[in-house]
Amino acid sequence: MLRLRQRHGFTLVEIMIVVAIISLLAAIAIPNLLRARHNANEAAAIATLRTISTACESYRSAQTPTTYPANLAVLSSATPPYIDSSLAGATGTSNARQGYYYTYALVNANQFTCTAKPAVSGTTGTRVFFVDESGVIRLNSASGAPIE
Numbered sequence: 001m002l003r004l005r006q007r008h009g010f011t012l013v014e015i016m017i018v019v020a021i022i023s024l025l026a027a028i029a030i031p032n033l034l035r036a037r038h039n040a041n042e043a044a045a046i047a048t049l050r051t052i053s054t055a056c057e058s059y060r061s062a063q064t065p066t067t068y069p070a071n072l073a074v075l076s077s078a079t080p081p082y083i084d085s086s087l088a089g090a091t092g093t094s095n096a097r098q099g100y101y102y103t104y105a106l107v108n109a110n111q112f113t114c115t116a117k118p119a120v121s122g123t124t125g126t127r128v129f130f131v132d133e134s135g136v137i138r139l140n141s142a143s144g145a146p147i148e
Helices: 012-061 072-077
Strands: 100-108 111-118 127-132 138-141
Touching: 012 072, 012 100, 012 111, 012 127
Parallel strands: none
Antiparallel strands: 100 111, 111 127, 127 138
């Protein structure tokens, strides 16, 4: 009796072709994924600045005499809170929120500023965003050019 030998597994050439196809797909998809994440971080920073601006105005209207909060921690420790505590902690060089750090400053009782800067410029975001008591969100490049 003559038995045919059955083939088990894949040849080296077949495996190499599959690896090449997967590598090609990854080379196309990964940059697009990183760009989408970058854009999502910037959109989240804009939305967060809008939230901070709205929270500051709500806080100010509840105060007698009217004044803006001294810092973001005041907004998160109020009962009920105006913002969540993770946003209040996203300052300085730790606890970035969706790739951005937020710097809040009370100028006087009637003025505040808040700036959103990318944690890693060019990776988590490219642009720097800014809002003040006017509620208008402004932007510039992370290179340090003045915000207009």
